Amino acid sequence: MTVMPMRVLILGIDGYIGWALAQKLASQGHDIYGADNFYTRRRVKEVGSDSVFPIPRIGARLQGFKKFYDKDIRFFRGNVADPKFVYKIFEDIKPEAVYHLAEQRSAPYSMMGLKQANETMIGNIVSTINLVYAAKDLNPDVHIIKLGTMGEYGTPNIDITEGFFEIEFRGRKDTLPFPRNAGSWYHWTKVHDSNNLMFANRLWKLKITDVMQGVVYGTETNEITRSHLYTRFDIDEVWGTALNRFSAQAVTSLPITPYGKGNQKRGFLSLDDSVNCLTIAMERPPKEGEYRVLNQFDQYYSVNFLAETVQEVYRELTGKNAQIQHVDNPRVEAENHYYNPDHKKLYDLGYRPSGNLRDEIKKIIEDLMKHRERLGKLKKVIMPKTFWRESSGL
Amino acid sequence: MTVMPMRVLILGIDGYIGWALAQKLASQGHDIYGADNFYTRRRVKEVGSDSVFPIPRIGARLQGFKKFYDKDIRFFRGNVADPKFVYKIFEDIKPEAVYHLAEQRSAPYSMMGLKQANETMIGNIVSTINLVYAAKDLNPDVHIIKLGTMGEYGTPNIDITEGFFEIEFRGRKDTLPFPRNAGSWYHWTKVHDSNNLMFANRLWKLKITDVMQGVVYGTETNEITRSHLYTRFDIDEVWGTALNRFSAQAVTSLPITPYGKGNQKRGFLSLDDSVNCLTIAMERPPKEGEYRVLNQFDQYYSVNFLAETVQEVYRELTGKNAQIQHVDNPRVEAENHYYNPDHKKLYDLGYRPSGNLRDEIKKIIEDLMKHRERLGKLKKVIMPKTFWRESSGL
Numbered sequence: 001m002t003v004m005p006m007r008v009l010i011l012g013i014d015g016y017i018g019w020a021l022a023q024k025l026a027s028q029g030h031d032i033y034g035a036d037n038f039y040t041r042r043r044v045k046e047v048g049s050d051s052v053f054p055i056p057r058i059g060a061r062l063q064g065f066k067k068f069y070d071k072d073i074r075f076f077r078g079n080v081a082d083p084k085f086v087y088k089i090f091e092d093i094k095p096e097a098v099y100h101l102a103e104q105r106s107a108p109y110s111m112m113g114l115k116q117a118n119e120t121m122i123g124n125i126v127s128t129i130n131l132v133y134a135a136k137d138l139n140p141d142v143h144i145i146k147l148g149t150m151g152e153y154g155t156p157n158i159d160i161t162e163g164f165f166e167i168e169f170r171g172r173k174d175t176l177p178f179p180r181n182a183g184s185w186y187h188w189t190k191v192h193d194s195n196n197l198m199f200a201n202r203l204w205k206l207k208i209t210d211v212m213q214g215v216v217y218g219t220e221t222n223e224i225t226r227s228h229l230y231t232r233f234d235i236d237e238v239w240g241t242a243l244n245r246f247s248a249q250a251v252t253s254l255p256i257t258p259y260g261k262g263n264q265k266r267g268f269l270s271l272d273d274s275v276n277c278l279t280i281a282m283e284r285p286p287k288e289g290e291y292r293v294l295n296q297f298d299q300y301y302s303v304n305f306l307a308e309t310v311q312e313v314y315r316e317l318t319g320k321n322a323q324i325q326h327v328d329n330p331r332v333e334a335e336n337h338y339y340n341p342d343h344k345k346l347y348d349l350g351y352r353p354s355g356n357l358r359d360e361i362k363k364i365i366e367d368l369m370k371h372r373e374r375l376g377k378l379k380k381v382i383m384p385k386t387f388w389r390e391s392s393g394l
Numbered sequence: 395m396t397v398m399p400m401r402v403l404i405l406g407i408d409g410y411i412g413w414a415l416a417q418k419l420a421s422q423g424h425d426i427y428g429a430d431n432f433y434t435r436r437r438v439k440e441v442g443s444d445s446v447f448p449i450p451r452i453g454a455r456l457q458g459f460k461k462f463y464d465k466d467i468r469f470f471r472g473n474v475a476d477p478k479f480v481y482k483i484f485e486d487i488k489p490e491a492v493y494h495l496a497e498q499r500s501a502p503y504s505m506m507g508l509k510q511a512n513e514t515m516i517g518n519i520v521s522t523i524n525l526v527y528a529a530k531d532l533n534p535d536v537h538i539i540k541l542g543t544m545g546e547y548g549t550p551n552i553d554i555t556e557g558f559f560e561i562e563f564r565g566r567k568d569t570l571p572f573p574r575n576a577g578s579w580y581h582w583t584k585v586h587d588s589n590n591l592m593f594a595n596r597l598w599k600l601k602i603t604d605v606m607q608g609v610v611y612g613t614e615t616n617e618i619t620r621s622h623l624y625t626r627f628d629i630d631e632v633w634g635t636a637l638n639r640f641s642a643q644a645v646t647s648l649p650i651t652p653y654g655k656g657n658q659k660r661g662f663l664s665l666d667d668s669v670n671c672l673t674i675a676m677e678r679p680p681k682e683g684e685y686r687v688l689n690q691f692d693q694y695y696s697v698n699f700l701a702e703t704v705q706e707v708y709r710e711l712t713g714k715n716a717q718i719q720h721v722d723n724p725r726v727e728a729e730n731h732y733y734n735p736d737h738k739k740l741y742d743l744g745y746r747p748s749g750n751l752r753d754e755i756k757k758i759i760e761d762l763m764k765h766r767e768r769l770g771k772l773k774k775v776i777m778p779k780t781f782w783r784e785s786s787g788l
Contacts, residue, residue: 083508087788114477114527121519125586126512129579133508137787157568158561167552167561172732174551176573180589185523188593192519192586195574199582203726203783332597338566389597393531394481 003283007093009033011080011131012101013073014058015040017147017216017274019231021099023223024275026069028283033093035076035085035102040232040239043109049236049381052248052371053219061229068227080127083134090138097143097282100131103189107151108238108330110186113392117185124189125196132200143285144208145278146197148190150267150297150341152212154181155334160341163194163210163293183333184388198291205289209281213274214267214297217243218360219367221272231271233367236381243268243306245382247364250314250322251372252379259384260329262304265339267297269353270360277351284349295343298353313361330387397677401487403427405474405525406495407467408452409434411541411610411668413625415493417617418669420463422677427487429470429479429496434626434633437503443630443775446642446765447613455623462621474521477528484532491537491676494525497583501545502632502724504580507786511579518583519590526594537679538602539672540591542584544661544691544735546606548575549728554735557588557604557687577727578782592685599683603675607668608661608691611637612754613761615666625665627761630775637662637700639776641758644708644716645766646773653778654723656698659733661691663747664754671745678743689737692747707755724781 008025012018013034022032036058044050056064062073074093078085080102089095103124104110110120128146135142153160156179166175177198180191197208219233234240235248246256269277277296286292301309307324314322329335368375402419406412407428416426430452438444450458456467468487472479474496483489497518498504504514522540529536547554550573560569571592574585591602613627628634629642640650663671671690680686695703701718708716723729762769 083512083788114523117523117527118477118520121523122516125515125519129508129511129515133511133785133787156570158563158566158570165563167563169552169559169561172552176550176552177575179570179573181571182589182593185590185593188586188589191589192582195576195582195585196579199576199579203785391527391597393527394477 003028005029005031006096006282007031008282009035009089009093009095009098010101011035011099014038015101016232016234018101020221020224020271021275021278022065022073023069023227023229024221024279026071027223028279032071032073033095034073035078035080035089037077037079044234044239047236047238047381049234049239049378051232052235052368052375052378053230053233054374055232064229068229080130081123083130086130086134087138090134094139095142097145098131099278100128100144100146102127104186106239107184107186108386111184111388111391112386114394117391120185120189125192128193128196132197132206135206136204140204140206143282144206145281146193146208146210148194148210148212149187150212150214150295151187152180152182152191152194153178153341154183155337155339156181157338162295162342162345183331201291207286207288208291209286210291210293211278211281212293212295214269215241215243216269216271216274217241217364218271219364221275222354236378237384238386242303243310244364246307246310247361248368248375249382250310251365251368252375252382254379254382255323255325256307256310257325257327257383258303258307259327259331261335262307262326263302263336264333265300265302267300267341267343269296269298270355272354273298276354277346280346280349280351294345295341296346297343300339300341309357310361313358314365317362317365327384330384332388397422399423399425400490400676401425402676403429403483403487403489403492404495405429405493408432409495410626410628412495414615414618414665415669415672416459416467417463417621417623418615418673420465421617422673426465426467427489428467429472429474429483431471431473438628438633441630441632441775443628443633443772445626446629446762446769446772447624447627448768449626458623462623474524475517477524480524480528481532484528488533489536491539492525493672494522494538494540496521498580500633501578501580502780505578505782505785506780508788511785514579514583519586522587522590526591526600529600530598534598534600537676538600539675540587540602540604542588542604542606543581544606544608544689545581546574546576546585546588547572547735548577549731549733550575551732556689556736556739577725595685601680601682602685603680604685604687605672605675606687606689608663609635609637610663610665610668611635611758612665613758615669616748630772631778632780636697637704638758640701640704641755642762642769643776644704645759645762646769648773648776649717649719650701650704651719651721651777652697652701653721653725655729656701656720657696657730658727659694659696661694661735661737663690663692664749666748667692670748671740674740674743674745688739689735690740691737694733694735703751704755707752708759711756711759721778724778726782
C-alpha cells in the first residue's frame with residue numbers, strides 16, 4: 001500500500017518498541033519526531049540490570065539513524081507527564097499522528113511497592129490526560145495511537161472481543177465496553193487509560209486507536225536486521241518479558257522458569273509484527289471521531305509451550321539441554337483458564353505475521369550469544385524476586 | 395440491631411457526608427476518629443462560593459460535638475494522598491472500620507480544565523492506593539468502606555447490577571465486573587478506584603465495601619435535627635448537586651434549571667438515608683476477604699420530575715411560583731435513556747428509607763430560608779458555567 005508521508009511523533013522513542021518503530025516508519029517514508037526522558041534506562045539500572053545490547057546515548061543513536069535512513073529525527077527531551085512539555089511539542093510540530101509509548105511499562109516494577117504503584121498510576125494516567133488535552137487544544141485532527149495491553153482483559157471464561165461487545169441481559173441488548181480485569185497495578189493503569197481515552201473521544205471526538213497488545217518478543221525487525229541499529233533488550237525479572245527472559249535463561253545456563261503451573265495463556269507477537277501492526281494502525285486510521293480498539297497479537301501460547309519451544313530451539317542450535325524448572329508464581333493469576341480473544345481487526349487492515357515463533361527464538365538466541373559477556377553480568381537479576389502479594393508498603 | 399461499639403475512622407470527616415455520618419455513628423455508640431485537610435472548604439471558596447450554612451472551624455465543631463454527644467473525636471489534620479499520613483493514623487489507632495470520604499467529589503470541578511482533571515485523578519487514585527497498602531501492612535482485618543458513585547455505570551440500555559453480573563456470551567458463561575461508562579473525569583476516578591479496590595482485594599483479601607452512591611440531597615439527618623450541628627451545604631454550580639441546587643434556585647428567585655431536556659434519570663437518596671446506609675454497611679460487614687459492591691440509593695427520578703417537585707413544594711410553602719427554565723446541558727450525557735439499576739443488597743441488610751422526597755425538600759427550603767442573606771451572596775455562582783466540552787487546557 002502506498003501512503004502519503006506523515007508527520008509522526010513517537011513519545012517514548014528511546015524504548016524497546018519506540019526505536020524499532022522509528023526505523024519501520026522511516027523505511028515507509030514518514031517523517032519522525034521523537035520524545036523521551038530516558039526513564040526506562042534509569043529504572044532498569046536501578047534494579048541492577050541493563051539492556052543486553054549496549055545502547056548508545058541518544059545523540060549517537062540519532063546520528064546512526066541519520067546515516068542509515070538519510071533522515072533527521074527531531075528529538076525532544078522531557079517528560080510526557082509534564083503538560084507544558086506535551087503542549088510545546090504539539091505547538092512546534094503539529095503531528096498528524098502520535099504514538100504514546102511513553103508509559104511505565106513493567107508489571108513487576110509497579111508491584112514492587114506502594115511508591116512504585118503510585119508512580120505508575122500517576123505517570124501513566126497523567127501522561128494520557130495531557131496528551132488528549134494537547135490534542136483537543138492544538139491539533140484535534142491528530143490520530144492518537146496509544147499502547148495498551150491484552151492484559152487489560154484478564155482471563156474471563158468467555159471469548160474476549162476487541163474493546164466492546166454486544167450482550168443480551170435480562171431480555172435487553174446493548175453494546176458495552178468489554179469488562180476489564182487486569183492483573184497488576186501496571187495493567188490497571190492501562191485499563192484506566194483506555195477508560196479515559198474512551199471518554200476523551202466522547203467529549204471531543206478525538207480520533208484514537210487503543211492498542212491491546214500481546215507480549216512482544218524478539219531482538220530484530222526487518223529494518224534492524226539491515227541497519228544494525230539495535231533496540232534495547234531487557235531480560236531481567238522486572239523489565240524482561242516471558243519469552244525474551246526464557247531465551248536469556250537458556251543462553252546463561254539458568255533453568256527456564258515458567259511461573260507456577262505454566263498453563264497461563266497469553267497472546268504473543270514478534271517485535272517485527274508489533275511495529276508492523278503499529279504502522280498499519282497509523283496508515284489505516286479510524287474514521288473521524290472514532291475510538292477504535294485493536295487486539296494486537298499473532299497467536300496465543302501457554303507459558304509451558306513457550307518454555308518447551310525455547311528449550312527445543314536452544315538444543316537444535318547448540319546441542320545443549322536447557323532445564324525447565326517451575327517456580328512459585330510471583331504473580332496473582334489463574335494458572336488454568338479459558339482463553340480465546342478475538343484479533344480480527346488488524347488482519348482485516350492487512351496485517352500478516354512476518355515470521356514464525358521458532359525462527360524468531362533462534363534469532364534471539366543467536367543475538368544473545370553475541371553478547372555473552374554482558375549477559376553473564378545480568379544472570380543475577382533474571383530469577384523472580386518481585387512477588388505480587390509481598391508488594392512493600394511505606 | 396445491637397452492635398458492639400467499633401473503632402471507626404472517617405477520612406473526610408469535615409465534609410457534607412462525613413460530618414453527618416460522625417453524628418450518626420456516635421449516636422449508635424461507636425468511637426469516632428476523623429481526618430481531613432479542609433480541601434473542600436478551600437476549593438469551594440476558590441470558585442467564589444461557600445457553604446450556605448456557616449461552618450465553624452474544626453476545633454469549634456469538635457467542641458460542639460463533644461458537648462452534644464459526650465464523646466471526643468480524635469482528629470488528624472492531613473492529606474490522605476500522603477502515604478505517611480495514612481500510615482501514621484493506622485499505626486496510632488488501628489481502626490476496625492475506615493470510611494474513605496476524602497476524595498475530590500465534584501464532577502464539574504474535575505471538568506474545569508487539565509489542571510483540575512489531573513488533580514482529581516492523582517488525589518483520588520493515590521488516596522485509595524495509600525489506604526489499601528496501609529490496611530494490608532498495619533491492619534489487614536479492617537473493613538474499608540469506600541465511597542463510589544452510581545455514575546460509574548453510566549446509563550446502559552440494560553439493567554444495572556450491583557458491581558458484577560452473570561452473562562452468557564457466544565455460548566459461554568462468566569460472572570464479570572459490570573461494564574462502567576462514567577460521564578466526567580471525577581466519575582472516572584471512582585471507576586479507577588473501584589478497579590483498584592477489586593484488585594487489592596484479590597491481592598490481599600482485604601474486606602471492602604464499595605458504595606455506588608446515588609445523588610445525595612438534604613440539609614438534615616435525624617441527628618442534625620436534634621444537635622443543630624449542621625453539615626456543610628453547597629448549592630453552587632460546581633459543588634452543589636441537582637436537588638440541593640434546585641431548592642436554592644427557588645429560594646433565591648432564580649429559575650430552576652434542568653440541564654438539557656431533563657429526562658436524565660439518576661438514583662437519589664436523602665442525607666439521612668446516606669448515613670443510615672453507610673452505618674448499616676459498617677455494622678453488617680462483608681465476609682472475610684470479600685469485595686462487596688452496594689448500589690446505595692432510595693429511588694430514581696428524572697431531573698424534570700425533581701424540578702417540578704421543588705416547584706410544587708416551594709409553592710405550597712410560600713405561595714410563590716418558581717420558574718423552570720431548561721438550559722443548555724453543560725455535561726456530555728444521554729438525555730433520553732433506559733435506567734433500571736438494582737438496589738437490593740442494602741434493603742436485604744435492613745435499610746429502609748427514612749422519609750419521603752417532598753418532606754425532605756420542604757426541610758431544605760425551610761433551612762435555606764433561615765440563611766437568606768448568605769444565600770443571596772451566592773446567587774451569582776448557581777447558574778452553570780462549567781461546560782464539559784470547553785474544559786480548558788494549559
